[in-house]
Amino acid sequence: MSSNIENFLDRPYEAGFHSDVEMETFAPGLDEETIRKISAKKNEPDFLLQFRLKAYEHWKTMTEPDWVNAEYEKPNFDEIIYYSEPKKKPKKDSLDEVDPAILEVYEKLGIPLHEQKMLQNVAVDAVFDSVSVATTFKKKLKEAGVIFCSVNEAVEEYPELVERYLGSVVPYTDNFYAALNSAVFSDGSFVYVPKGVTCPMELSTYFRINTQDTGQFERTLIICEDDAYVSYLEGCTAPQFDTNQLHAAVVELVALENAEIKYSTVQNWYAGDEEGKGGIYNFVTKRGVCEGDNSKISWSQVETGSAVTWKYPSCILKGDNSVGEFYSVALTNHHQQADTGTKMVHIGKNTKSTIISKGISAGVSQNSYRGLVKMTPSAEGARNYSECDSMLIGDRCGAHTFPYIDVRNPTAQVEHEASTSRIGEEQLFYFLQRGIDEEDAISMIISGFCKDVFHELPMEFAVEAQALLGIKLEGSVG
């Protein structure tokens, strides 16, 4: 019976199509010249070129870390294409110049970019390989005072904001892939919500890798000033290629006093085939800092794709009473490997963090939760609650939990719970006996298992997550 469960999870990757779009790509390989070329292409100010070059110099001194609980062939950095952009370049604020083939790609993925078909109340920034090709609802957002554009555009239009915040949360020295990203990042999304503004709609970026052997190195920067609020969604897909592609992004969030940032991800990069051939290496550094008092950063993620995932969306809780949250569902099948979790670093007084992680493993996949909760000496009265649950489907997969707890303040409290369960024959038979077929049964069991996380997703994403996990959400998403 468990092999039937695997068949069920084994549905084809619907986003796996490749489109012929005329692209201009750099030759593979990385040296100082490549970086200067990327920077020149974008007419970057000198501070940015210097940032890239320093990051590159630093990266050369680093070695790829190997502590991850995954086995994979290390990327060959000489074979990666570091820049690829559509030949037909979009004009600002207009889709007229965007290659229709690209618009078609997004349409096929269910993210129409045309004004008349756009998703209601969700503004979309579409990043295709290395560059942003379109951003919707820009005008409406501007009226509210919200800046939502590609990082390239932000560099041109708001260089002082970019200079102030870029690298302020994740310095280029942070880790191997953050250094690489800092050197070669090509584009990404930029969000700035000024003081007192509640962003009037959901913002979202949709990342698509299209060209074979291209690395995607995007950078996202979200700043919420005092008393501001934004909810941001991120989606990702890639065509099916039998070689691995590298996606090494950096995401930085800054929340000032009383500000709140809600960041949700549905990650469905191509995972490779049943034998583990191909798929995306998803090595991402995501971190937010709760700079001001009473600020809040909430990460929710549904991770279903990628051959190897290696990421820990984290919160630095500096402001007093600031709140960090991490809600995660990670599903691995076949040969997928995921090592994901979070870091909550408590610095301010009475800071609070919640971690809810649900790992589902099937096939011969490996699914690890790795999390750090750190209470620094100044974190008077800080509290953390963590819950890490794993569900196994079949008996050839693995689930692992690596919680690291570091408490340096005696008034801080840390609570950690963990459980492992298996979709059992008896549980399935109970559903069948009540007339519910196996597919619906598994959906309901998984959906029940992930309920606490689905509750945290914005409605639009909950629907996508449902489609992804093949889950009936009836009654389970509030």
Added chain:
Amino acid sequence: MLLEVKDLHVSAGETPILKGVNLEVKAGEVHAIMGPNGSGKSTFAKVLAGHPAYEVTSGTISYDGEDLVELEPDERSREGVFLAFQYPVEIPGVSNSQFMRQAYNERRKAQGKEELDPLQFDDLIREKVKLVDMDPEFLNRSVNVDFSGGEKKRNEILQMAVLEPKLAILDETDSGLDIDALRVVSNGINTLAGDDNAVVMVTHYQRILDYVQPDYVHIMTDGKIVRSGDKQLAIDLEEQGYEKLAAQQGVA
């Protein structure tokens, strides 16, 4: 004939468990199956429901004129076979009412009827909840999670009342019930049992037979039904025990 079991042999892996069971059940009848621990009663019940751990090695089961063995477990359910489990499983995160509505609607779909929306279903289930004297609060809780033993049994009867099966197989639904719960459960069974339905109860205790009148009582030992009779057989059994009764094989 609603159910006709002929010379049924069943194994789990290499181990033979049922060794030639014969049973005939007509619509409108109530049957009780009694027998010592490990004699194969639950196995028989689960085989009727199509549990994948068991293989029918020989013999036949016909249900409403169909070869039951050929049907998948979920098809059997939708055609009116219901099993109240001896040990109902827990399903975290799935609410009791959501679970029952899904089950109910699957059956409606199979019958070509329209599905009930959550509000319509709510009306229906609230009536049924009264029948088994359950706190409606249980509808919002995860299926069987942290239910007491007796609450789980009541919940099985609630599901039976919702699904209104043609053939209800109750595996020790009376075990572990206090006297009030026993009355409630019996009431649920009696409400279901009509001219078009049949009930097969597995039980260890004669006491439920005071509330639910069986037409036949069967005794199973070592994978076979060794004696059949009326209610008197259950009373004799209570007095004499299995060993003595089983020794007088075939005398009904």
